[in-house]
Amino acid sequence: MPRWGMAVDLDRCTGCEACVTACHAENNIPTVGPEEAARGRAMHWIRVERYWEGEFPDVRLTFRPVFCQQCDNAPCEPVCPTYASYHTDEGLNAQVYNRCIGTRYCANACSYNVRFFNFHNPEWDRPLDLQLNPDVSVREVGVMEKCTFCIQRINAARIDARAETEEGRIEDGTLQPACAQSCTANALVFGDLDDADSRVSRLSRSPRGSKLLEELGAEPSVTYLQKGDWDESGGG
Amino acid sequence: MNLAADKRITDELLKPLQGSSRRYRLTVAALMLVVSAGVAAWAVQMYSGIGLTGLNSPVFWGFYLVNFVFWIGISHAGTLISAILRIVDAGWRRPVTRCAEAITAFALLIGGVLPLIHLGRPWLFYHLIPFPDGRGLWPNFRSPLMWDFFAINTYLLASTLFLFLPMIPDFALVRDRASGIRRTIYGWLAMGWQGTPRQWNRLESAMHIMAIAIIPIAVSVHTIVSFDFAMAVVPMWHSTIFGPYFVVGAIFSGIAALIIAMALLRRLLRLEAYLQPLHFDKLGKLLLTMSLLWAYFVFAERLTVWYGNEITEMPVFWATFTGEYAPAFWIMVAGNFVLPAVLLSTKRTRTVAGCVVASVGVVVGMWLERFLIVIPSLSYRQLPYTWGSYAPGWTEIVVMVASFAAMALLYCVFVKFVPIISIWELKSGNDMDDAPHIVEAEARDAAAGPVPARGEAS
Numbered sequence: 179m180p181r182w183g184m185a186v187d188l189d190r191c192t193g194c195e196a197c198v199t200a201c202h203a204e205n206n207i208p209t210v211g212p213e214e215a216a217r218g219r220a221m222h223w224i225r226v227e228r229y230w231e232g233e234f235p236d237v238r239l240t241f242r243p244v245f246c247q248q249c250d251n252a253p254c255e256p257v258c259p260t261y262a263s264y265h266t267d268e269g270l271n272a273q274v275y276n277r278c279i280g281t282r283y284c285a286n287a288c289s290y291n292v293r294f295f296n297f298h299n300p301e302w303d304r305p306l307d308l309q310l311n312p313d314v315s316v317r318e319v320g321v322m323e324k325c326t327f328c329i330q331r332i333n334a335a336r337i338d339a340r341a342e343t344e345e346g347r348i349e350d351g352t353l354q355p356a357c358a359q360s361c362t363a364n365a366l367v368f369g370d371l372d373d374a375d376s377r378v379s380r381l382s383r384s385p386r387g388s389k390l391l392e393e394l395g396a397e398p399s400v401t402y403l404q405k406g407d408w409d410e411s412g413g414g
Numbered sequence: 415m416n417l418a419a420d421k422r423i424t425d426e427l428l429k430p431l432q433g434s435s436r437r438y439r440l441t442v443a444a445l446m447l448v449v450s451a452g453v454a455a456w457a458v459q460m461y462s463g464i465g466l467t468g469l470n471s472p473v474f475w476g477f478y479l480v481n482f483v484f485w486i487g488i489s490h491a492g493t494l495i496s497a498i499l500r501i502v503d504a505g506w507r508r509p510v511t512r513c514a515e516a517i518t519a520f521a522l523l524i525g526g527v528l529p530l531i532h533l534g535r536p537w538l539f540y541h542l543i544p545f546p547d548g549r550g551l552w553p554n555f556r557s558p559l560m561w562d563f564f565a566i567n568t569y570l571l572a573s574t575l576f577l578f579l580p581m582i583p584d585f586a587l588v589r590d591r592a593s594g595i596r597r598t599i600y601g602w603l604a605m606g607w608q609g610t611p612r613q614w615n616r617l618e619s620a621m622h623i624m625a626i627a628i629i630p631i632a633v634s635v636h637t638i639v640s641f642d643f644a645m646a647v648v649p650m651w652h653s654t655i656f657g658p659y660f661v662v663g664a665i666f667s668g669i670a671a672l673i674i675a676m677a678l679l680r681r682l683l684r685l686e687a688y689l690q691p692l693h694f695d696k697l698g699k700l701l702l703t704m705s706l707l708w709a710y711f712v713f714a715e716r717l718t719v720w721y722g723n724e725i726t727e728m729p730v731f732w733a734t735f736t737g738e739y740a741p742a743f744w745i746m747v748a749g750n751f752v753l754p755a756v757l758l759s760t761k762r763t764r765t766v767a768g769c770v771v772a773s774v775g776v777v778v779g780m781w782l783e784r785f786l787i788v789i790p791s792l793s794y795r796q797l798p799y800t801w802g803s804y805a806p807g808w809t810e811i812v813v814m815v816a817s818f819a820a821m822a823l824l825y826c827v828f829v830k831f832v833p834i835i836s837i838w839e840l841k842s843g844n845d846m847d848d849a850p851h852i853v854e855a856e857a858r859d860a861a862a863g864p865v866p867a868r869g870e871a872s
Contacts (some may be wrong), residue, residue: 207641218470218802229800244799253647259557260541279541280464280534281559282474286792287646287760291472291800295534319463320534391796394647 180348181269182327183371183399184358185381186243190365193241195226197357197366201245204328204356221294223325231326243366244358245414246271246292246325247398254284254293268332269371269399273324280320281391287297289391290398293324317367327368328355350376371399420841424600427840431588434830445823452816455809456531462786464534466682467807472800473792477810479642481817482669483784485525485661486566486639488777491668492518493632495700497625509835510689513679514672515577516834520824521671522570526816529562531813534693543727565631567640572631576624579617582607582836606818618701633639636664643787645805649727650719650791659711663780666704666750672778673697675825679834688835691766698769701776702758709751729794729801738789738803742782749779 180389189343201207220344224245231238252271253387254263262278263271285293299319302310310316313330317323335353350369358366369378381387389398430813459466469476476533492515499507530536542563544553553560586607591599607613640660643651653659673694679691716735719727757768788802806814828834 193703217468218472219465244797249631256554256556256648257558259554259563261551261554278535279530281532282469282534283557283559283642283646285474286648289647289796291795291797295464295474297469298463319465320533321439322534323577344519349805354553394796411474 179267180370181370181372181399182248182332183269183378183382183401184248184327184355185378185387185403186290186399187363187365187367187368187381188240188242188402188404189386190363191226191241191243192363192365193226193228193239194362195223196362197243198222198226200356200360201325204311205269205326206300206310207294207323208296208318209262209302209306211301215296219295219297221296221323223292223294223323228361242402243357244290244292244390245291245400246327247396247400248325248327250397250399251395252393253287253289257283257287261281267301270327270329271324272326272329273322275315275317275321278321280322281383282322284322289394289396293322296323300382308371331355350378351401423840424837426687427835427837428588428591429833430829431833438826438830442823443828445819445826448819449823450592452813453813453818455816459809460530460536466809468805468810469807470802470804472788472795472802473790473804475532475792476804477806477814478528478630480781480784480788481814482525482532483639483660483788484527484781485817485821486636487664487667487780487784488671489518489521489525489569489573489668490632490636490661490664491521491672492516492576493628494665495672495697497578497628499630500583500621500625505843506693508839509685510672510693510697510834511839512577512580512832512834513675514668515573515580516825516828517668517671517675518573519570519577520821520828522573523824524820526566526570526815528813529559548864558638558645559678561638562642565635568615569631569635571622572628576628579620579624580836580839581832582617583609584836587837588833590789590858603719617736636660637796643791648791648795649724650730651714651787655715656713659715662707662711663783664694666701666708667777667780669697669701669704670773670780673701673769674777679829680766683829683834685835688840694766694769695761698758698764698772701769702754705754705758705776706767707752709755712747712751726796730790731797733790733794734786738788739786742786746779746782746786749775750783751779753779784815 191212199386201222202209205223207221207223214220224243227242227244229240229242231240248269248271250269252263252265252269255265256366258264259281260279262274263284264274266272281296282295285291285295296317296319300316301307311330313334331353332348335348336346339348350373354368355366358368367378367381369376371379371382373379381403384401384403386403386405387401388404390400390402392398467476467478495514496518496870497508530539533539542553542560553563555561564732582604585600585604586609589597589604592600637657637660640656643658644653646652676689676693676697678683716731717729733739754772757763757772793803794801
């Protein structure tokens, strides 16, 4: 049984936001429009946080792509009264849209703020409405949604793997979520954390690695890689 | 006391049930209009989506849950006043208990609806109910919202019983004086009450069991409401003090609501002879006690947060102490602590009017307290990148106003169908040991007017 995880190399990220666009296209995420976005209702399953370091003109800009950390000990899961948010066998924090009644408790419990609520029924400006992904359901008003690690791709890959090989193992590198696939800088690496030889496993063990808000004990499956002042070699 | 006095009590307390004035009917019509506006706002919100509210990311909970916690808090009036006073057999409780128990039942009805209005898809609320279905799905009993669902339903059932039981002899009294359809309805409500010793015995034991049982239920209800917040790792929510802090706040706001309701009843239904300055004096002392307890909890909570100086909690602390939410915070402190402490500490200002002014301050302050618990913590969560703010949308304001109108409406209708002061309890009190005190107090108030003269022993 795989345990899906991601490694994000912050030293590689250019902040181009191709991942954000790809995610919207892949997962049928509505565009809420400028007014709603200004009210804090934009829905981006992955966002690129921007940080400025230093004083002008000696300024350095850094980026941090943040998406669901698919925590092993996820605070969003136990608080849902209807089991709409639950833990899959493969370590994903899944969301059952049909089960969600919209208490929004999961979004409060999530310290990473990566759960998004459908305040209105979804709409897409033309021609975006013509390119909806048939593999992903469209969510109605009143439902919570979030990054799934492109579970539709995982399921498709599993079916292919079962058809093609005896043990049905998904080979490392054959499966990518939309964000990783579109990352020109190769900053996002996805794979099976239970496979010690997978690329994501090796990167996650890097001395450059750290977890976001690790002190909260949610045990995220996402590792952020960043060169620290203490580590001139770079590791990983 | 004698038969003539008993008859006077019965006549006076049944008077509101015998017809209504034009002013009353206009008030009820106006209140119904406001409540309908609230229902309409909810309908529009269901059609259009929660987007009509001011909710956003990161403030996913807003006015609906502020008002939910507020009303569940108000509902603690009935239990803690009525049940505790019954158990310790305080004689002065007799004219007060039913006003308090009615507040409990109505506040729970209102408070219980608000989380449904808050839901993204309220038409699927039955997913919260454990029922056998083909998919074998059960609600998640690890969720504090499930605990809430059961706690509030248990409390609603228990407090309705607690309100209903002592009404039975009074229903029988109305039945015996009525005719036609009224007689049938009250006869049904009186459940065959004949006033036999056996029936009295059963009623007394049932009341006793309920009075004891409802106290742990009430304490658990507001503890569980606090757990909705305390279980989440959100700055200044995740606190062990929240359970008792919420219970104290609930009783505090409940007593304030009771004092306001009693003052209105006294004025509007001409019950000055029954709801006396003595009762306000005693409730004022209780309110003062709760005010001091509340202040102690706030002090303990805020000092530990400030001293701990945790990086995630300090933004919330300063936002409420000196920042954007500071006006609400200091109005809360003034209403919940300064005003009651000043007005209720001395006998001179612990009058009916003084108690009412303090109570209005407490109700406003406790509402703000609920606001200050829900909103600032969500605005300033762990990641500064996601900080936000919140202002209510129009549906939230209309529903909030409607919730207050619903309380007034339910109360207005209630006093026209049920004697708001328990007639049989008042009469039985007159035969008991404490009767001389009541008679004495009555006589003194009659002599001294509504305000007891200074220097007199209470």
